Amino acid sequence: MTRPIYLDHSATTRVAPEVVAAMEPYMGDRFGNPSSLHALGREARAAVEHSRETIAMHLGANTKEIVFTAGATEANNLALIGAAFASEERRHIITTAIEHHAVLHTAQWLQSQGFPVTVLDVDAAGRVDVDAVRQALREDTLLVSIMAGNNEIGTLQPIQEIGTMCRERGVLFHTDAVQAFGKVPLPMDSVDLLSVSAHKLHGPKGVGFLYVRRGVKLVPLLHGGGHEGGRRSGTENVPSIVGLGAATEIAFSEMEKLATRLRGFRARLIEGVAGIPGTRLNGHPTESLPHIANFSFEAIEGEGLVLKLDELGVAVSTGSACSSPDLEPSHVLRAIGVPMSTIHGSLRVSTGRGTTPEEIEAFLEHLPGAVEALRAFSPFKVGDRRVH
Ligand SMILES: Cc1ncc(COP(=O)(O)O)c(C=O)c1O
Structure with missing residues (x-):
């Protein structure tokens, strides 16, 4: 593999x-x-x-x-x-x-x-x-x-x-x-x-x-x-x-250096994802851990996006990290009031010690196509406020 x-x-x-x-x-x-x-x-x-x-x-x-x-x-x-x-x-x-x-x-x-x-x-x-x-x-x-x-x-x-x-x-x-x-x-x-x-x-x-x-x-x-x-x-x-x-x-020996690098990746991810229509950042723009960025995408299911990206060789997680078989949206996303129209289309991207700038760019290259492919099959459209 x-x-x-x-x-x-x-x-x-x-x-x-x-x-x-x-x-x-x-x-x-x-x-x-x-x-x-x-x-x-x-x-x-x-x-x-x-x-x-x-x-x-x-x-x-x-x-x-x-x-x-x-x-x-x-x-x-x-x-x-x-x-x-x-x-x-x-x-x-x-x-x-x-x-x-x-x-x-x-x-x-x-x-x-x-x-x-x-x-x-x-x-x-x-x-x-x-x-x-x-x-x-x-x-x-x-x-x-x-x-x-x-x-x-x-x-x-x-x-x-x-x-x-x-x-x-x-x-x-x-x-x-x-x-x-x-x-x-x-x-x-x-x-x-x-x-x-x-x-x-x-x-x-x-x-x-x-x-x-x-x-x-x-x-x-x-x-x-x-x-x-x-x-x-x-x-x-x-x-x-x-x-x-x-x-x-x-x-602890690498903390400051690593945090600075991961913060840079987070900023790049936020910038890159913002270019895709119908997206939002979940969480705080600045008061955040350096390694986590969570996004919602309208008119798609997060699980579908994770599997699509997996096919493309990228391992990420749904924002919801559903542990229940009924795919209930995450208690965290509900608590921060993510609209029901996008709560199911969430993605958590988390970087680490081995992450490279090239990997971030490769992810950002794959992402728009993956989102578009899923939206092509979705009964919902970007901007649609119906709950799904
Ligand atoms: C914030 C937080 N608390 C607790 C845990 C549980 O840790 P462990 O997997 O060591 O039981 C996790 C792991 O998912 C976590 O992210």
Whole structure:
């Protein structure tokens, strides 16, 4: 199979060769259990702790504040459920309508367990209003969970202001930083809990961490041998944790340079797509993660466009990233009020470390023809306001 032009880095990324090389020994000779006392065990422990130190150093955190998990879904669950069940009096949780389902569905589950939840709306660009958060805070609010940058439309949130406000009110602040970590600086001083996943930054799948500020009480989700300071039992996934550390090191050493390059690609994509009639940019024009651009095209289905582009050797994703078989439009696009006439025709283009200017140009060359071909078969026309 010839390798496609990969513009779906928000979904996942290729494991960097340096990361593979760092992981390999821990799937071979260095197979010890970090809890074992012998030399093989100590070697594995040293590798896990080295990774923890790397991450803590780049976050300006203490190593005790890093809890390794099996990815960000678990980290988000641990943050919300762990904080909720550890809280003695406060029970109210605030989040937003555009969170990843790993936060939204967890919050809904907590609601079913008797924790009141407020879900805040966002504006047309996907931004949360700091005043709306302020007004939603109650005497019994225990936690606010607002993502750093959105995985579908890229919009960045004012997490520094929100986190600072929460701190002043004695409320915990959690941020899902899966898409932002290693791409933009994070205001760690304002954050109590922060979730990260390795596979979005050229690390392996199924590993991540939760940053837990010192003093924050969490009830563990997994009970057992008391690993990770009692917060997450289970033998550590040594090769993957080593990969996460290596990926973090690379991401932080390149962050500024990479972000500038990706921002340039985003600007070029926005400019190029604007030349096609009946399109719109979803998200914020400037307050955005550098690597995500989300567009809607009138009179076509996003899934059709993804498949057409796939035939042409370009891997992108529908803006809706539908996970349900009934192809319901994305909760994020609905929350920002994308008109029903275009909500089904959305496309998310996300760039990464390996993306080249030539790939962006090739995509922009293929796109108008693909859109036109699909529109030729559509019962709808550009400018048609009928819902489809
Ligand atoms: C914003 C955000 N949060 C959480 C997740 C879940 O991460 P993981 O795949 O590590 O469980 C993702 C991945 O799609 C994401 O983009």
